[in-house]
Amino acid sequence: MSRIARSALVAALALTSFGTVAATGQAKMAEGVWTGTVFPPGDDMVDLEYHVAYGEEGLELTLEPPVELGVGTLVAGDVAFSGEVLSFTLQVGETVSCELYMQEDGHLEGECLGATGEAAIMTMFPPS
Numbered sequence: 001m002s003r004i005a006r007s008a009l010v011a012a013l014a015l016t017s018f019g020t021v022a023a024t025g026q027a028k029m030a031e032g033v034w035t036g037t038v039f040p041p042g043d044d045m046v047d048l049e050y051h052v053a054y055g056e057e058g059l060e061l062t063l064e065p066p067v068e069l070g071v072g073t074l075v076a077g078d079v080a081f082s083g084e085v086l087s088f089t090l091q092v093g094e095t096v097s098c099e100l101y102m103q104e105d106g107h108l109e110g111e112c113l114g115a116t117g118e119a120a121i122m123t124m125f126p127p128s
Helices: 003-012
Strands: 032-039 046-055 058-064 077-081 085-091 095-102 108-113 119-125
Touching: 058 077, 085 108, 095 119
Parallel strands: none
Antiparallel strands: 032 046, 032 119, 046 058, 077 085, 085 095, 095 108, 108 119
C-alpha cells in the first residue's frame, strides 16, 4: 500500500455520528466501536474499526485498520464533533485532515485530505 493510500486510510478512520446532546449542550457521539471503510486515492477499499470514547481531555478517537496492512493503531488528534460534523487529524508521515458529515440515516461520511490534495473517502457507522 502506498504512502498516500496509508495516509488516506489513517484519515478515513475518523469519528462517527449518532451523537446526542449532553447536559452541557454539547453534541456527544455514541461511545464504542464504530465500523466503516476508507477509499484511499487510487487504491482499494479498506475496512476499519473506529474506537470512540470520552476521556479527561474530551472526545478520543482511534482507528484500527486490518492487521495485514501493517499500519497499526492510529490515534486521531484535534477531534471535534458538532452533532453534524466530525473533524480530526491523523499523522501518517504527513498531517491528514478529515471532515465527516452526518447523513440522514445516522452514519458519517466525508473526506480526508493530505498535503497533496488527494482525497480519501471515509464512512463510519455507529455501534449496533
